[in-house]
Amino acid sequence: MNRFNSTVPDDEYLADSNVLFYLSDAVTQLLEHKEEYTQFGVIRYFAEYFSSVKNSNHVLFREYNYIRATPHNRASFIRVFWRCYRQIGKSGDSLSVLEYRSLLHLLCPDFPLAMVQSAARIVLMDDAIDCLMSFSDFLYALQLQFYYPEFLDSVLVIYQDLLAGKSPNTVIVPTSTSIEQLPSVAAEETDKEKQPQDGVEPSTLAQCVDALCDRFKRSHPPRSCMREVLEQTNKVSYYSFLMSLAKHETINQTIGALPSMAEFLIDPEMDQELDKLITQISVSPGSNSSGSAVGGLKEVQRRASPRRNIHHRRKMEVESDGSTEETDSSEN
Amino acid sequence: MADKEKRRSGATPPGMTEGKATKSDSDREFLSQAGVGELLRGAILKMVEARSDDPIGFLADHFCNLASASETGTAGGSDGDHLNNGPLSAGAQEQQHLNRALWHLRLTHHSQRSAFSNNVRVAYDLLNLTGPLRRSGEAPEAPDGSCTDSPTEGGGGVKGGLYTQTLQCLCSEGGVPASTSAPLLQRLHCQDHEAVPYDIFRHGVLTCAVFSDYIRQAQRLYAEVCCPDEGPASRPLCLAVLGTLKEALETSQGCEANCCDNANTKVNPCLEANVKALRYLEASAKISPDKLGQAMAGAQTRGPGGNMDAKEFENAAAELFITRVKVVS
Known part of the structure; x- marks a missing residue:
């Protein structure tokens, strides 16, 4: 019922929608690839750009600063990651941190190792970081870590203060200044060695987290979910808290990038395309038994780079304008 | 206009140094030539x-x-052969x-x-x-x-x-x-x-457009009246709700005079009243549940009178609306 309260000023409406960010990126991209992108006209270029933003394909092969710039980009990247590598989950393989990083690098060339490690810490509860992880564990941990990194960092600071025995009242004030200069992973690890991993009182942490949410307007997991998680235990450590959040279905739905954990192997649309691709491969000799994950990636590349095969897409769009809208309504 | 400035700054990223000034100039030219602004x-x-x-x-x-408008405009509009394939196209x-x-x-x-x-x-x-x-x-x-x-x-x-x-x-x-x-x-x-x-x-x-909105509201209203797990809602309840709805519509027609004040000059007063009625409907569903509740309680005491399904309710609500639309001659 947004349309009934048109009291939001235009500036605010534009800022909330992140539209200006996308417009400026679109223009920057256009200038960098003038010849390539204008052969079908500038209007068509913008149409393609915003269609791909809408379909969440725009983050593919883009730099890290871009994919983390807006909530929609973050969710889109997680979705792309899932779609590309779902087959790994299907085959039941477990991979290491470095292997997951390589996979992520194929999608985003400068995806930082620290982010992968943080996600791995959630899965492994900060223990034996070089262990192998199943795809689903890693996927949902990465989603939490990648979608709410600023919030989680602040929670970590609060948690460490609580562990060190500072009173919660004094905790909140200093964290507000320390978010920016937050010690990265290395500093965090040295802290760990000093601290015993007992965990803290959930109710105290819940209070602090609640206060923290006030400062993070909307970029935090739903409060009710966090309260629910914290009510279930009588002693909570940072990573056990994050693990519960990562597996929380409501949070997953709030982000809206992935299907529920029970159904995360199922993607009927992609399966259909894969089947088509597999029949194509089996027809052409010499290209048998390419790994299933690679097949999936190729498939996504074909689907997702709108500007490479702009001509082809244009034809498709004329026919199937309505259908794309339909599939996308669930994502937004 | 603030958005315009922001867009400009996006077109020439702040990281650009003076050495690239010529490039940024040609970019600017390119953008204005292409009509991007x-x-x-x-x-x-x-x-x-x-x-x-x-x-x-x-x-x-x-x-x-x-x-697609500009593409069809250049492809189909200007060429001369639309004379011979005229009836087909x-x-x-x-x-x-x-x-x-x-x-x-x-x-x-x-x-x-x-x-x-x-x-x-x-x-x-x-x-x-x-x-x-x-x-x-x-x-x-x-x-x-x-x-x-x-x-x-x-x-x-x-x-x-x-x-x-x-x-x-x-x-x-x-x-x-x-x-x-x-x-x-x-x-x-x-x-x-x-x-x-x-x-x-x-x-x-x-x-x-108003009618589509109205029907959606009516459907929602029915969903409020009936409990999803108990099958269709009872007829007296629905009739009570429809009665309230009708009253609201009649009230809204009475206030044509004041709703014309804020309306555009050309707006048909009858339609404006329907827009108003839509708001009344929303109000009667949500804001004044006591009146509705009263009517429903009264209906319930009269005992069971069969059920009414969603379709029937929708049709009845639609009829309330449609009788207020004048026939185009």
Whole structure:
């Protein structure tokens, strides 16, 4: 019922929608690839750009600063990651941190190792970081870590203060200044060695987290979910808290990038395309038994780079304008 | 205008150093040559006007629409061979115009009255182009999608068949089943050969838009009345609700005088009242549940009187609305 309260000023409406960010990126991209992108006209270029933003394909092969710039980009990247590598989950393989990083690098060339490690810490509860992880564990941990990194960092600071025995009242004030200069992973690890991993009182942490949410307007997991998680235990450590959040279905739905954990192997649309691709491969000799994950990636590349095969897409769009809208309504 | 500045700064990223000054100059030139500034300004204005809940989707549709408009404009409009395949392409062209007109009508909710009126005008002009008199003078739409202020008398009006088709599409897109909207369309109906003037067109379009909203609210109202796990709602309850609804509609018709104050000058008072009624309906469903509750409690004491299913409720609610729509002659 947004349309009934048109009291939001235009500036605010534009800022909330992140539209200006996308417009400026679109223009920057256009200038960098003038010849390539204008052969079908500038209007068509913008149409393609915003269609791909809408379909969440725009983050593919883009730099890290871009994919983390807006909530929609973050969710889109997680979705792309899932779609590309779902087959790994299907085959039941477990991979290491470095292997997951390589996979992520194929999608985003400068995806930082620290982010992968943080996600791995959630899965492994900060223990034996070089262990192998199943795809689903890693996927949902990465989603939490990648979608709410600023919030989680602040929670970590609060948690460490609580562990060190500072009173919660004094905790909140200093964290507000320390978010920016937050010690990265290395500093965090040295802290760990000093601290015993007992965990803290959930109710105290819940209070602090609640206060923290006030400062993070909307970029935090739903409060009710966090309260629910914290009510279930009588002693909570940072990573056990994050693990519960990562597996929380409501949070997953709030982000809206992935299907529920029970159904995360199922993607009927992609399966259909894969089947088509597999029949194509089996027809052409010499290209048998390419790994299933690679097949999936190729498939996504074909689907997702709108500007490479702009001509082809244009034809498709004329026919199937309505259908794309339909599939996308669930994502937004 | 702040957005314009931001866009400019996006076009020349702040990281650019003086060594690249020439490059940034040529970029600027390129952008102005390609008309990017105009294009984006038009898009942002349209977007702010429409206040879509999904701005990205809105922009995607907007640019796609512009692109296909300009592509068909250059491909089909100017070449001379549309004389020999005229009868064949006329139908397709008409369909294309209809689609684009519908797209314009969908852009803005009718409560954003001035924007909606603009779009109705654009749609009307588009459909008017299809008329045989205007075929040769067809011009591609302006790049920002705005309507050119050409007088609409030239086409003589939208064909009746096209008008009826537009209304049908609007209702079905609004989620109204054909059986429910049929009596309404009967009232708004024009003969296929008639030329529909703008006022009638606007009246029909607006009525259908309000009607779609009204039916959606009625469906929601029914969902409130019936408990999903207990099957259909009881008839006395529904009748009580419909009675309250009718009362609200009658009240709204009584206040035509004050609702005209804030309305645009050209707005038909009867329609404005229906818009008002929509708000009353929402109010009676949510804001004043005590009155509704009273009626429902009274109905319940009268004992069981059978059930009423969703369809029946919808039809009854639709009838309340439709009897208040005057017949187009």
